[in-house]
Amino acid sequence: MTSIRKKLVTDVQANKVTYGKGNVKKYIVVHETDNTRSGADADAHARLQSNGNSRSASWHYTVDDKEAVQSFEHVWRCWAAGSNKGNNEGIQVEICVNADGNYLKAMQNAAELVAKIMKDEGISIGNVVQHNHFSGKNCPRNMREGKISWSQFITMIKNASGDVQQPAPIADNNKYRVLTGTYATKQAAENTQDVLKHRFGWVAYIEPDGAKWRVKTGTFTGMATAQAGANKIKTAKLAQVANVVAA
Template sequence: MRLLKHGSKVGNATVIVDIIQKGNPEIRPGTSMKPKKITTHNTGNASKGANAKAHNTYIHNLASYHPKDTTHVSWHISVDDMCIYQHIPFDETAWHCGDGSGVNSGNRTSIGIEICENPETNTRQAEENAIALTVLLMKEFGVGSIDVVPHQHWSGKYCPRVILKRDESFTSYRNRVAAAFSAPKKEEDELKFSSPTLKSETETSLLSKAHRQIIVDAAVKAGAYSSWVDKLANGTLTDADVLGLAVKYTVAVNK
């Protein structure tokens, strides 16, 4: 998936796909990318009116300038409590991590999501919209919750500053992402149990080494990215990832 579906709903937000022009490599370098991580940012702009639409206008203006008049700064997504704007295709790099252009840099390996922090934006809803988008991208590109990272992960910058200041770390936000990833999308896809004990026993069984392999194999066969196999092999597949795959793919396959 290069682009979100224009006009679709993700979380409570309406998706607006408005890709910036090519021509300024400091804004849209055009380098191909297979996303391995998702990087979360706050915009750093608490000015009145600095919503997702305003940031879309800003990045389009930057893209129209000559390279000598700009600096290396760009990102894939701007999100507030009402809208999600996509500026750059997901299979292209963007300059949002501040860690250079190495092949393993955040700029070259991760999708950048900017969460607005202007006073008119409902911060909690903006984050929930960003989380819903993150989950969609995780499932699309085979990214585990451990690979949902803050800007701080790459360059040490105190970002996303709103989240880090409020929660004192990125852990709470990542846990919200993992919980959303594991949650059934529809009621009919939910694993139903006759008792809490049976639910606990079944989840424990699903998380066993043998069942992890079965779930990942079934998920990949049903259309999930093969990178889940790599995560299982190298030990980075989390419990939340396994349960999420079970709900999205394995349960559906066995209906």
């Protein structure tokens, strides 16, 4: 997880550049600073806010390739999303695009930050939105132009939060039996059958195979279960060969 450092704006300053407290915290709104100057990193933007931003703008976090800096607690309704709904219900995250920074790493750090905010505030992935969602502004511009696509960024968030969808296991409800190799005498086969029935608690049968004998189990559901049964027979040294066959 990328480091998160607090450099909080004072309440006096916050009241000048926000709608005050009472944020509903329903959305996480993703922005890019669009400031490509060298040195325009997270710390620089956080200092801008703490020193008194001359612009009528504010945001909760700035994140670059090294860290995330928090300027406002989530309760503040910052001026960033371009609409009352976005400002009153959103936690605003600005991603740095400074020329001397690593854009990909900044995106990865932003994804980790967003995943943490989602967990802390109970916000769903469906409510992680672009600035464009509320105002129509072309922001986050680089992402919207495909430098790293929005869908890729969402995947990065899911990876960071452990929310990657795993394929559902395919249920195997087929029936199988385990068939041993041959025994030279019926008595040897009966000895194995006795162990399977009375020690393992399985159903077991003896079948002739020419002049020799085999032992066949009752049915197992699923190949994995049947294979575990075959391994158990071999581990117990009841047979050198134990094959799984369709029932």
